Amino acid sequence: MSAHHERVEADIGTLLRVGVSVAASVAAIGGLMYLARHGTETASYGVFRGEPQDLRSIAGVLRDVFAGRGRGVIQLGLLLLIATPIARVALTLVAFARIGDRRYVVITTVVLALLLVSLLGVPS
């Protein structure tokens, strides 16, 4: 049990580190793509307009990525970053299921469900 516990903690540590690194790299590449095309344009964030529809959903972001848009690639990096703690919860769920801890399988499933509702969006 203890050895298993330690292995799970090591796996979680690795997952978090890799997730953050990959997400930050993807976002940085998108930033370079954006700078290469738009360079010195200065953006203004003083007035709130909200993002265009394509940057508000997973499907829209993927379309932007395949169209080679820098902002879409940055947003993909940010989505990967948001997905990192969610993947951590999923990994913990597997670990609790493996040791047969039913109470914590239920608790972890609740957390995972709440996170997925947020990430995938509630159909309105």
Next chain:
Amino acid sequence: MTGSGAFGAGLIGALTGLGGGIVIVPLLTIACGVDIRYAVGASLISVIATSSGAAAAYVREGFSNIRIGMLLETATTAGALAGAGVAAFVSTGAIATVFGLVLLYSAYLTLRPHDVVASDAPPDRLATWLGLAAAYPTPDGPRAYAARRVAAGYGLMFIAGILSGLLGIGSGAVKVLAMDRVMALPFKVSTTTSNFMIGVTAAASAGVYLHRGYIDPGLALPVMLGVLAGALAGARVLTHARTHALRLVFVGVVVLLSLEMLYRGVTGRM
């Protein structure tokens, strides 16, 4: 410009122990004139990045308690969804006012001397049923501990989640308060488990903010990279320098920022 501001926020966050998120929103809104909704979105992203990066290191040391963290995450994620939902309907002035108050209180919490409350009293029944007893490493070998007042701690965690979703912060100070003071967990266990939970809590509201169009890639990217770099630099400074004076200076900065947020929030200039 935004990146260097974010670097400063990450540095201040690490040195005061408040986390980068709570400094980034006032910095972006007051110093850079960014609308608070964009600032909150960018801040949430930076909170996920720093807490996941730090948690990767802590979880290996064996201090953070995954069971306690997961149980309390049901409260913080539900609270975060509620807070992010509410954020769409309240005025930016109201958000700034609440932000100023929370920032002020957090600064107070970091300055207050920390007294040891962890005791050897038996855990309550709920804690036993939920398997919340564990041990953490000390120089003299593993030391057992157990959670108490689980229901009260759980309620406070829900509030921490609401604040996180409403203000785009990690709510680390409130989380530590719930675990360390209310549930009487060892301080090191509280801080590392709190850090572990922050990423999940922030991810719960970040999704909502993304769908609402509050997360701008052009702003969130430099903020995320800047806060990450600042947090890393801050962690390095912490291990090398005498930090007490430095800490006082930065807590002073945080107090000034919170007063400015309060002023702007109340006068409706936010």
